[in-house]
Amino acid sequence: xxxxxxxxxxxxxxxxxxxxxxxxxxxxxxxxxxxxxxxxxxxxxxxxxxxxxxxxxxxxxxxxxxxxxxxxxxxxxxxxxxxxxxxxxxxxxxxxxxxxxxxxxxxxxxxxxxxxxxxxxxxxxxxxxxxxxxxxxxxxxxxxxxxxxxxxxxxxxxxxxxxxxxxxxxxxxxxxxxxxxxx
Amino acid sequence: xxxxxxxxxxxxxxxxxxxxxxxxxxxxxxxxxxxxxxxxxxxxxxxxxxxxxxxxxxxxxxxxxxxxxxxxxxxxxxxxxxxxxxxxxxxxxxxxxxxxxxxxxxxxxxxxxxxxxxxxxxxxxxxxxxxxxxxxxxxxxxxxxxxxxxxxxxxxxxxxxxxxxxxxxxxxxxxxxxxxxxxxxxxxxxxxxxxxxxxxxxxxxxxxxxxxxxxxxxxxxxxxxxxxxxxxxxxxxxxxxxxxxxxxxxxxxxxxxxxxxxxxxxxxxxxxxxxxxxxxxxxxxxxxxxxxxxxxxxxxxxxxxxxxxxxxxxxxxxxxxxxxxxxxxxxxxxxxxxxxxxxxxxxxxxxxxxxxxxxxxxxxxxxxxxxxxxxxxxxxxxxxxxxxxxxxxxxxxxxxxxxxxxxxxxxxxxxxxxxxxxxxxxxxxxxxxxxxxxxxxxxxxxxxxxxxxxxxxxxxxxxxxxxxxxxxxxxxxxxxxxxxxxxxxxxxxxxxxxxxxxxxxxxxxxxxxxxxxxxxxxxxxxxxxxxxxxxxxxxxxxxxxxxxxxxxxxxxxxxxxxxxxxxxxxxxxxxxxxxxxxxxxxxxxxxxxxxxxxxxxxxxxxxxxxxxxxxxxxxxxxxxxxxxxxxxxxxxxxxxxxxxxx
Numbered sequence: 001x002x003x004x005x006x007x008x009x010x011x012x013x014x015x016x017x018x019x020x021x022x023x024x025x026x027x028x029x030x031x032x033x034x035x036x037x038x039x040x041x042x043x044x045x046x047x048x049x050x051x052x053x054x055x056x057x058x059x060x061x062x063x064x065x066x067x068x069x070x071x072x073x074x075x076x077x078x079x080x081x082x083x084x085x086x087x088x089x090x091x092x093x094x095x096x097x098x099x100x101x102x103x104x105x106x107x108x109x110x111x112x113x114x115x116x117x118x119x120x121x122x123x124x125x126x127x128x129x130x131x132x133x134x135x136x137x138x139x140x141x142x143x144x145x146x147x148x149x150x151x152x153x154x155x156x157x158x159x160x161x162x163x164x165x166x167x168x169x170x171x172x173x174x175x176x177x178x179x180x181x182x183x
Numbered sequence: 184x185x186x187x188x189x190x191x192x193x194x195x196x197x198x199x200x201x202x203x204x205x206x207x208x209x210x211x212x213x214x215x216x217x218x219x220x221x222x223x224x225x226x227x228x229x230x231x232x233x234x235x236x237x238x239x240x241x242x243x244x245x246x247x248x249x250x251x252x253x254x255x256x257x258x259x260x261x262x263x264x265x266x267x268x269x270x271x272x273x274x275x276x277x278x279x280x281x282x283x284x285x286x287x288x289x290x291x292x293x294x295x296x297x298x299x300x301x302x303x304x305x306x307x308x309x310x311x312x313x314x315x316x317x318x319x320x321x322x323x324x325x326x327x328x329x330x331x332x333x334x335x336x337x338x339x340x341x342x343x344x345x346x347x348x349x350x351x352x353x354x355x356x357x358x359x360x361x362x363x364x365x366x367x368x369x370x371x372x373x374x375x376x377x378x379x380x381x382x383x384x385x386x387x388x389x390x391x392x393x394x395x396x397x398x399x400x401x402x403x404x405x406x407x408x409x410x411x412x413x414x415x416x417x418x419x420x421x422x423x424x425x426x427x428x429x430x431x432x433x434x435x436x437x438x439x440x441x442x443x444x445x446x447x448x449x450x451x452x453x454x455x456x457x458x459x460x461x462x463x464x465x466x467x468x469x470x471x472x473x474x475x476x477x478x479x480x481x482x483x484x485x486x487x488x489x490x491x492x493x494x495x496x497x498x499x500x501x502x503x504x505x506x507x508x509x510x511x512x513x514x515x516x517x518x519x520x521x522x523x524x525x526x527x528x529x530x531x532x533x534x535x536x537x538x539x540x541x542x543x544x545x546x547x548x549x550x551x552x553x554x555x556x557x558x559x560x561x562x563x564x565x566x567x568x569x570x571x572x573x574x575x576x577x578x579x580x581x582x583x584x585x586x587x588x589x590x591x592x593x594x595x596x597x598x599x600x601x602x603x604x605x606x607x608x609x610x611x612x613x614x615x616x617x618x619x620x621x622x623x624x625x626x627x628x629x630x631x632x633x634x635x636x637x638x639x640x641x642x643x644x645x646x647x648x649x650x651x652x653x654x655x656x657x658x659x660x661x662x663x664x665x666x667x668x669x670x671x672x673x674x675x676x677x678x679x680x681x682x683x684x685x686x687x688x689x690x691x692x693x694x695x696x697x698x699x700x701x702x703x704x705x706x707x708x709x710x711x712x713x714x715x716x717x718x719x720x721x722x723x724x725x726x727x728x729x730x731x732x733x734x735x736x737x738x739x740x741x742x743x744x745x746x747x748x749x750x751x752x753x754x755x756x757x758x759x760x761x762x763x764x765x766x767x768x769x770x771x772x773x774x775x776x777x778x779x780x781x782x783x784x785x786x787x788x789x790x791x792x793x794x795x796x797x798x799x800x801x802x803x804x805x806x807x808x809x810x811x812x813x814x815x816x817x818x819x820x821x822x823x824x825x826x827x828x829x
Binding site (some may be wrong): 017020021022023024027028031034036037038039040041042043044045052053054055057059082099104128129131132 | 252253254256281288327330331340341363364387388389390391392393396397399400404407408411412463464465466467468469470471472473474478480485486488
């Protein structure tokens with residue numbers, strides 16, 4: 001057993017009943033993550049998307065979580081009240097089954113970083129934007145086993161590299177990297 | 184770099200199957216802003232008056248607003264314009280929802296459709312990839328089925344689909360164009376049907392840039408919160424279940440019968456239960472926190488949604504209750520029918536039957552029940568069966584075709600288009616001008632900034648004025664409101680100014696794409712509307728990088744209003760057409776009304792035949808309009824003689 005340490009856990013809670021489907025969270029996210037900040041608006045670059053099917057009265061804001069090179073079987077269907085939801089409606093995985101959470105120019109995955117920034121934001125931008133409180137933010141302190149410091153990863157870069165490896169293979173990526181380093 | 188707008192229009196020729204992406208002139212933004220403003224300019228340039236509504240040369244134009252796709256909350260109304268078959272004039276139509284912003288993200292400010300396709304087709308716009316696709320398998324499908332089928336076959340659940348139902352395909356004059364739960368009404372659907380264009384599907388994943396990103400974003404976030412927290416904007420009918428106003432004051436049937444004490448607490452309780460027991464949600468439009476769209480699952484019928492007075496039209500046409508409308512709406516909306524004008528048209532037909540003008544021969548097995556009758560007629564009109572083929576031309580044209588005195592029952596149209604069923608006692612000067620001179624065919628698209636009614640006490644008026652942020656700086660509207668005692672008693676000068684303010688705010692919205700419920704329509708109720716002439720310039724400036732102030736915006740609105748009047752003048756509109764329905768008010772005074780009309784024309788810088796003068800047009804940088812009107816003999820070089828003569 002490793003040593004127990006305090007860790008801050010950040011949670012964005014979603015209240016589906018309060019969402020009106022206006023997608024302002026997408027605008028906030030896309031604007032905040034534009035480079036330079038706020039310089040462009042494009043919901044396709046947002047790391048939160050409102051999955052919308054009005055005929056099923058379905059509005060579900062989901063955030064991009066993990067990258068996967070493969071589709072899942074995607075066969076699970078949940079009925080809530082009288083509405084049928086596909087598992088994909090709640091799934092934040094960045095996968096090839098849909099065009100969500102892929103950067104529109106490069107196709108690279110876009111992952112929610114809870115708006116980590118310097119100086120830090122009080123709340124992630126989507127939560128700040130959602131005046132309807134469909135999105136709310138909580139920080140909790142929990143005790144967890146201490147992780148090996150060496151395991152800390154620069155998350156976004158690694159995510160991108162992993163998807164490039166999946167797409168082109170390690171050899172092609174290494175060659176490109178070597179060539180660019182030379183140049 | 185173009186800010187707020189994309190700088191490109193999509194030109195589609197359905198006859199040739201030609202598609203072009205055309206760069207636009209940035210100067211037009213400074214002069215007309217965008218949306219319907221720039222659309223009007225294109226209509227003037229490209230659709231001469233010789234073009235009839237169903238000619239291939241007529242354009243069908245979808246315009247995103249200037250602010251669509253930016254973070255400006257409530258910017259989501261797309262304008263759809265064409266030369267309307269019902270009126271023969273420039274058709275004004277707007278829909279909220281998501282279409283305009285998606286179009287901007289696809290890289291276009293407008294879609295300009297010309298020509299006619301030989302077969303039923305739909306347009307698929309995915310950023311730079313644009314295709315005209317076969318739609319023969321979608322023939323006759325409703326709005327919902329069409330949308331689902333297109334999304335499925337494209338594999339694009341996020342595509343926004345603007346389409347027509349069977350009503351539009353069959354060129355029913357009251358057909359709408361619908362996108363999701365939003366509907367573009369007032370007679371543009373038949374033109375899309377005539378062009379054999381079933382739908383336009385758009386998906387966009389491009390960037391929109393604004394001139395001052397951080398500042399604009401901060402302002403927008405505050406505005407979004409303000410709109411959310413305010414009861415001064417949004418559709419109050421979505422939250423206030425006391426709907427005595429429409430039921431006690433509007434006229435039922437064919438705009439015929441007022442039932443003054445209709446509303447009761449017992450009825451309100453019952454209707455509230457019907458609504459909330461069957462309501463799934465109140466949805467919003469793009470970038471707006473309000474929930475104006477009531478989404479209803481009624482019995483075993485498919486889900487539908489309505490907004491505002493759309494809740495009342497069918498049961499008021501049929502002398503029924505809310506459950507009747509709920510039973511009708513799903514079907515009617517799915518057919519692609521405008522809930523406002525269609526309900527009027529069907530009630531008109533019922534009256535013709537009751538008057539013996541339409542008979543059992545025209546309406547075989549016509550039901551006894553008033554609700555069944557409206558449903559029966561709706562089916563005939565949508566499919567153009569029997570007498571439905573005539574009724575499908577709308578009240579004014581159908582009345583002429585039917586003859587036998589049917590024209591007498593066409594008593595609630597203006598310039599050939601069905602109006603809200605309002606019949607009142609004493610003439611209201613501002614409303615007289617707004618309805619008479621209207622080019623938009625609906626009072627809700629004209630009224631809205633100055634309150635409808637005075638407040639009884641000085642203290643109440645003072646409090647209202649103290650909190651009235653929307654009053655344009657430098658104007659005298661606070662003074663007018665303070666001195667206003669009786670609804671119908673206000674000087675003609677002031678009436679003209681009030682009408683001007685009301686109209687101006689709408690023309691601003693029509694070009695920016697802001698929704699009337701947070702802007703032009705809503706200030707008249709309570710005065711605490713989110714957008715007004717004092718703050719819209721700030722948003723437009725931050726978004727576009729072009730400096731605008733209140734006066735500058737006002738001038739653009741005046742230019743756009745005048746340009747649309749000139750388009751209609753070129754199509755034949757004159758003073759004699761500027762009339763409200765003859766029985767809109769029980770008490771009329773022709774002499775006074777004509778005097779007021781003259782004063783309004785003078786105020787607007789129009790001649791006494793309701794045409795903008797050369798001087799006015801030149802002042803508004805519409806010299807090309809003046810020159811053509813003169814060349815065509817519609818306007819003379821100097822109108823002063825003509826004015827005296829009249």
